[in-house]
Amino acid sequence: VALFGVRYSIPEEMATGSVVGNIIQDLGLDIKRLKSGRARIFTEDDSEYIGLNSEKGTLVVAKRIDREELCKQVSPCSLHFQIILENPMELHRIDVEILDINDNAPYFSKKEYNFQVIESASPGARYSLESASDPDVAMNTIQTYKLNPSDNFKLNVVSLPDGTKYIEMVLHTSLDREKQEEHKLTLTAFDGGNPQKSGSVKINVIVLDANDNAPVFSQSVYRVTVPENAQKGAVILRVSASDNDKGTNEEITFSFSQHTSSASSLFIIDPHSGEISVTGVLDYEKAKHYEINIEATDKGGLTDTSKVLIEVTDLNDNAPIISIISLSNAIPEDSPLNTVIAMINIKDLDSGKNSHVRCYISQDLPFKIKSSAPNFYSLISDDILDRETVPEYNITITAVDEGSPPFSTNKSINLRISDVNDHAPTFPQQFLTAFVNENNSPGMSLLTVKASDMDYGSNARISYFLEDSQLNGMSASAYFSVNVERGEIVAVRSFDYEQTKEFHIRVKAQDGGSPPLSSNVTVKIMIQDQNDNPPQVLYPVQTGGSLMAEMVPRSADVGYLVTKVVAVDVDSGQNAWLSYKLQKATDRALFEVGLQNGEIRTIRQVTDKDAVKQRLTVIVEDNGQPSRSATVIVNVAVADSFPEVLSEFTELTHDKEYNDNLTFYLVLALAVVSFLFITCLVVIISVRIYRWRRERLFYKSSGNLPVIPYYPPLYADVSGTGTLKQGFSYEVYGTTDSRMSDVKNSRPFSQSTMSIDQSATRTVQRHKTESENIPTEVRGSAADVPSGTYWLFRFVARMRKGNTPVMGK
Structure with missing residues (x-):
């Protein structure tokens, strides 16, 4: 806040709207700055005689200015005010001196004055006259007096040490009542204006019989000091006068001079004792001193004059006055330090030490008071503001003067802190879990997430979104959806526990600030099993x-x-x-x-x-x-034993409940055997055609048997108390000579488990056989060889002729 000043002088009684000065030129401003800064005038006494024309940047007369009404006799007479600009704040002091014009003529309070003069009055006798009054000042006020006729009396202008003047009528020649009992005079007062103005009053002098001595005051000037809180009736001074005459001519009465009417309402003098007492309320802020002219008059009409100077002392009877000139409300919570919040004017009508003011606020607040100019203060930020912690402040400004006892004044300001989007939405928990039964209906609500935001208004309006991610190779939106406003998570499809037991999704909460802030929460959705699968x-x-x-x-x-x-x-x-x-x-x-x-x-x-x-x-x-x-x-x-079992289970195959299935499998087995037989014949013929050097290659590439179907594993009783899986290996050696064929088992079959071929009537042998011709060498698990295939090998061995071996697994 800057403070600059400029001074103008204008005559009083200028027409309303007259230009006082151009502040654009004098203060170095421009029209745009006046408008953007919302320029305005601030006066401490709220009397706006001068106005501001913001369009032209000039000061103009706002209303009639009467210097005499405004300043009385005080000279020079000035108007003091400030021009305030905002953004940034500027303060410019303007002083306008009101120049006096000669718009008032001298005048006397009465139209006629009567004097009684003893005929024995000696030349040089003085008679106090009322001074004329002229509200103007300097040369425009009263400059000279003229008494006409001046045969017996002359005028004498007396200048007192304090600079004031009063006039006396001095007897020039002795009076003779027998020649002329009454004298009529005219007293005229002239001012120094141009044109010159004057005022006059008639003086009647009645010549009395001799009273040789006039009263005389003990002092020519009386001085007294009175506190402004003096009670009514309090005696502040007693004056005295003496008269050398005797009898009734020495009786003296005291009175205020006729031109002390302004003080007569506040003080009174006892005509006999000369005591001056207080009759009104004294106020130092209105008048600091009073001047009273007093007279002592004897019975013969002789008088003497004296002056009483009353000084009113100041008391601390006024509390400071706090005025808020400008206030920014509300301010953003991210305002930098030293941001000006308010401009404050503080004044105290007392004087001296009683008018010295100390201004402060509570130290607990993030603000401070800074003096920017005399009687002007700035309220500025002194710490970081946070609306979420304190949304508003009640700032009490206290002004205390230095009087004894001191007076203080408080002024409260309610300051709101506006919100800034400085907080992201937060979830109560970072991880949430929801449960849903499998086979749920699409559109089923699973869970509602709720986030909170410490900001205010649109900065705290939260929207919810499902973050895009891959679940089982598909977008998360294919499984779930989230209500934007409520945060409700809804299943888009039905779930199967046996396929997926749980999902992990992320939901984002985003506020409506600019730029927006957001946070995430991870939701674990557990699929709960239902009994929808049989054993x-x-x-x-x-x-x-x-x-x-x-x-x-x-x-x-x-x-x-x-x-x-x-x-x-x-x-x-x-x-x-x-x-x-x-x-x-x-x-x-x-x-x-x-x-x-x-x-x-x-x-x-x-x-x-x-x-x-x-x-x-x-x-x-x-x-x-x-x-x-x-x-x-x-x-x-x-x-x-197996034979005992075989006979029983052979009959089992002919039971009525298996007849239908048995017929189908018999036909299927016959077809398979026929196909394999024809295939073997083709293979044997083909082998004989090719040369022997390709025999081994043929065995590896074309001699494989058809795929062996799966059969349940075999179990063997190992410990005698249970059945455990028993595997074994076998080897089959086959040649064209049936006498050389052999089948060898590496481990014997268990007697606990058996396999029955329903397409034949024989049980697979579980011991070494040497009398049968088998055309192939087979190595593997006994569980991998069906009984039908085994008998097929035996059949092929008997049919073959020649010495070409066939190998397979």
């Missing part, structure tokens, strides 16, 4: 091509492990908890099924009376609600 039996495998049977020797003890039903459930949790129950059995008293492990064991000793064929139906149930189940049929052979 699946892995073992024993149920096929229509061959029947599997578990062999139990008749010597088996109680608790003998016959086999184990193996099942799985692709569901999870309790939906995948499986239990095994024996639903039907040929002999329920012989076998039991483990509820949890599916193991089939004997519950009593096997006897000779037990049937060889035992058929068990086991049901596998999960623990879901509602539960799902699967059934499996387990064939058990109670026998000690």
Whole structure:
């Protein structure tokens, strides 16, 4: 805030609208600055005599200026005000001196004055006259007086040490009442203006009989000091005068001179005692001193004059006055330090030490008061502002003077802090989890995320978006959607727990600021399993091509492990908890099924009376609600040898419940055997045509047998109490000479498990055979060779002639 000043002088009584001065030229400003700064005039007493023309940049007379009304007798008479500009703030002091013009003529308070003069008055006797009044000053006020006629009296102008003047009428020649009892005079006062003006008053002098001595005051000037809080009736001074006459001629009365009317309302003099007391309210701020002319008059009409100078002392009876000139409300929270918030004017009508003012605010606030010019202060920021911490401040400005006791004044300002987008939305948690059952309906609400923003208004308006990411090779929007306003996460499609058990998505919360701020939250969506899949039996495998049977020797003890039903459930949790129950059995008293492990064991000793064929139906149930189940049929052979089993299970193939399937498989087996037979014949003929050097290559490239179908694994009783998987290797050597063919097993077959070929009537032999011609060498697992293929090899060996070997696996 800068402070510059300029001074102008104008005569009083100028017409309204007259130009006082051009502030654009004198202050170095321009019209644009006046308009952008919203220039205006500030006066401390709110009397706007001078106006500002912002369009032309000139000061003009706003209303009639009467110097006499404005300043009385004070000279020079000046108007003081400030021109205030904002953005940035500037303060320019303007002083306009009001020059006096001779617009007032001298005048007397009365039209006529009467004097009584004793005839014995000696020449040189003085008679105090009322001075004329002229509100003008300097040369325009009263300069000379003239008394007419001047045969007996002359005028005497007396100048006092304080610069004031009063006039006396001095007796020039002695009076003779017998010659002339009354004298009529005219007193005229002239000012020094151009043109000159004057005023006059009549003086009647009545000649009295002799009274030789006039009263005399003890002092020519009385001085007294009075505090401005003096009570009414308080005596401030007592004057005295003496008269050398005797009798009634020495009786003196005191009075105020006729030209002390301004002080007569505040003071009074006792005519007999000469005591001067206070009758009105004194105010130092209105008048600092008073001048009273007093007279002492005897009975003979003789008088003496004196002057009383009353000085009013100041008391601290005025509190400081705080005026807010300019206020910026509200201010942004990111305002820099030392930002000007308000311009303040503080004044105290007292004087001296009582008018010295100290201004301050609370130290807890992020602001401070800085003096920019006398009586002017700036409220500026002194710390970082944060609307989210404190959205507004109540600033109390305190002004204290230095009087005793001191007076203080408070002024409160409510300052609002405007918001800036300096906070991003925040989620209560960085990670959220939602649960949804599989097979849900599309459009199902999963979870609502909620973020908060400490900002205000549009800066705190939050929108929610689903961040684009890949889930199982697809965009996240293919699975989920997010409501922009509410943050509700909705499933776009139905989910399958067995395919995907959980998803991880990110939701972004973005505010409406400029630029916008955002934050993310990770949402883990867990798919909860439902019991929508039945158990699946892995073992024993149920096929229509061959029947599997578990062999139990008749010597088996109680608790003998016959086999184990193996099942799985692709569901999870309790939906995948499986239990095994024996639903039907040929002999329920012989076998039991483990509820949890599916193991089939004997519950009593096997006897000779037990049937060889035992058929068990086991049901596998999960623990879901509602539960799902699967059934499996387990064939058990109670026998000690294979021939005994063979005869029983051969009949089994002709049972009514398998007749339909058996017919289909027999036809299929016959077709396969015929095809393989023809293929072998073609191969044998082709081999004989080619040279022997290509024989080994032919074996590797064209001699492969058809793909062997999958059959369930074989189990062998290793420990005597259970069935475990038993694999073995075999070797088959074949030549054209049947006497040289051989089949060798590297490990013997277990007697616990057997395989029955439903397309033939023989059981696969489980021992070394030397009497049969087999045309190939085969190495592998016995579980990988179907019984039908084995007999096919035997058939081909008998049909072949010649010595060309065939190799395969």
